[in-house]
Amino acid sequence: MSAIWAGLALGAIYGLVALGYNIVFVSSGVFNFAHAQLLMLGTFVAFFGTVTLGLPPWLVFVLAAVVVALVAVIEERTAIRFVRSTEGLLVTTLGFATLLDGATQVIWGGEPLQVPFFGPSEVVSVAGGQVFPVELVLIGAMVLLTIVFVLVSRFSMLGIAMLAVSEDREAALMRGINVRAYAVGAFAVAGAVAGALGPLVGPKTFAVATLGTALALKGFVAMAIGGFGSAPGALIGGLAVGLIEALAGRYLGQSFATLMVFVALLAVLLFKPTGLFGHARERVV
Template identity: 55%
Template sequence: MLTIWSGLAVGAIYVLVAIGFNIMFVASDTFNFAQPQYLMLGTFVSYTIVVSLGLPLVVALVVGGVVGFAVGVLEDWIAIRPLSGTGVHGELVTTVGWSVIMQGCVLLLWGSAPHRVPGAGSDSVLTLLGGRLSVNDVVLIALAVGLSFGTHYWFTHSKLGIAGLAASEDRQAAMIRGINVNRLSTGACAVAGALLGSLGAVVGPKTFAVFTLGSILVLKAFVALAVGGFGSFKGALIGGFAVGVVEALVGRYLGTEFANLAVFGVLIGVLLLRPQGLFGQRRERVV
């Protein structure tokens, strides 16, 4: 059971990044490859606030969110908006470039050495269902579940969420109906950045603050989203947990060198049986 809990805790991180991917994808039909870097940036902001400045963890949550929000707005203005609506999906390349810029800036500011990020109750251990896990792991798993259902409810029941769905489905039709698609895109990028930036204070105690964190997470979160289904927040939850558990089980019983192979094997198997993912939907257009 210890291995399962460990896999769920790591999978929760994949879920959080996948939620950030989905917020952008659902609201603006844009896949933002820079999304995991906001989580990486948040871990360094948390380290600076809590360790270097000695301020409470709640301050790190707020500052990480503000920094993520501001960087998200800049990314939309510089890397996404100039190519939105052109039909060439050039933002796939520009968001990769923005990811490299963010990683380079963090490397210049904080260096390449990993930093330990203290968390609330990160040293406390609980025993649940025969397995032991830290309080911080429990918080990670709870956040992954809560945010998955919360964002799903937001996009299916709120006016802004439904407007985002409309803009993603048909940008031109949404504009004709009076929806400001540019503002929605900026808001989605800023909110996703703020969410992951603030969560760096929770993820940091598990991963440490290291400038390569985003590069490590991007592939695993992408696999989680592909398995669950692009655009589905419930799929992001199931896919992220599945990737984490498979990775943990294979790493324990077969060796860590087989973990990545098993994860991508699961991806290939799911895509062969259900190309749109477990909870994804096919998009059809009548011409």
């Protein structure tokens, strides 16, 4: 059971990356390869706020959310807005990710930095397994965020408009929707969420400049399994990847952990290419 808890907590982090990919993808049609690096930046800001400045927890959350949201908006303004082609966006978002990797290494160095959790740090026993409180909070935060995004996208006009932009940007423009503002807003929201979760992710992963690259791939797999554009898909995909990785590592050996994740991905894509919760998209040709 302890392996399951560890897998779910790790899966919640993958799910957060996938959710960030989805928020931006749904609103602007852009796949932001730098999103995992934004989550990584959140852990560094959490370290800076907690350890370096000694700020109270609530202020660390706010600081991390604001800083990462700002960086995400800067990314949209410099690496996204003026790029017309999908291939170009691949290069510029990967470039921004590399820039963030390098910047964090220059500022905070290459060694992993421990981000203290603001709550209790003793292991607790839940459902027959050992789990850290921060891991339970991470899982709860991911579930809560998914519920919020599902409710917003289904029952608010903002969410309905966001999905309309995702389905047909030009038709959305012709309904008076400012699709560019939605794109900036999506980057800001995805950045704020990534930043605000830095104080929860950091205690589990440490703040380290290689974290973004490590999370990017598994976050992408989580999104592919769950389905592009689906918040519940991000949650289920993330938790599935975390569980498979933890259980395969526990029972088959560490060398099989990542391998089994990709076996699961292949199986899902073989039987449901759009992912578990994804939709096939119509394209006007």
